[in-house]
Amino acid sequence: MSEEDVEVDISPLEIESDISPPLINCPNCEGLLPLGLGTKTCTLCGAVANVEHEATRKEWAQERFACPNCSKVLVCGVEERPAKVACSSCSNQIVVKPKVVKVEITCPSCDRRLRLRPRPGSRQITCPACDDEFKVTF
Numbered sequence: 353m354s355e356e357d358v359e360v361d362i363s364p365l366e367i368e369s370d371i372s373p374p375l376i377n378c379p380n381c382e383g384l385l386p387l388g389l390g391t392k393t394c395t396l397c398g399a400v401a402n403v404e405h406e407a408t409r410k411e412w413a414q415e416r417f418a419c420p421n422c423s424k425v426l427v428c429g430v431e432e433r434p435a436k437v438a439c440s441s442c443s444n445q446i447v448v449k450p451k452v453v454k455v456e457i458t459c460p461s462c463d464r465r466l467r468l469r470p471r472p473g474s475r476q477i478t479c480p481a482c483d484d485e486f487k488v489t490f
């Protein structure tokens with residue numbers, strides 16, 4: 353059997369979760385920890401922190417979404433992201449990906465609001481409105 357014989361698309365269906373994990377700061381250096389729950393290693397100082405947030409886990413387990421294949425509304429039932437859920441109607445596997453978290457910051461020069469994906473540490477940003485460069489730290 354050659355590879356061309358494989359026609360079935362086995363890549364799972366994917367949707368994005370609507371519920372963001374909390375932004376947690378490192379207890380050691382105050383920098384932003386990697387997003388998500390569970391054991392996280394600070395990318396800035398290497399400290400290991402156990403990030404738990406029961407309310408988020410509960411919301412994740414209760415999150416409802418429509419199956420991308422057959423539109424049946426499903427309850428996720430899994431207290432972590434990403435989660436793999438089998439549709440009860442079409443039995444496709446659906447991967448619920450973590451929400452892409454964005455935070456709003458304001459350009460110090462022109463007051464324009466910008467939305468950024470938070471990443472631990474400092475980085476240089478160029479404002480798309482006024483071309484001014486400034487530094488953000490999470």
Ligand SMILES: [Zn+2]
Nearest residue numbers: 378381394397
């Ligand atoms: Zn740290």
Ligand SMILES: [Zn+2]
Nearest residue numbers: 419422439442
């Ligand atoms: Zn389905």
Ligand SMILES: [Zn+2]
Nearest residue numbers: 459462479482
């Ligand atoms: Zn600006």
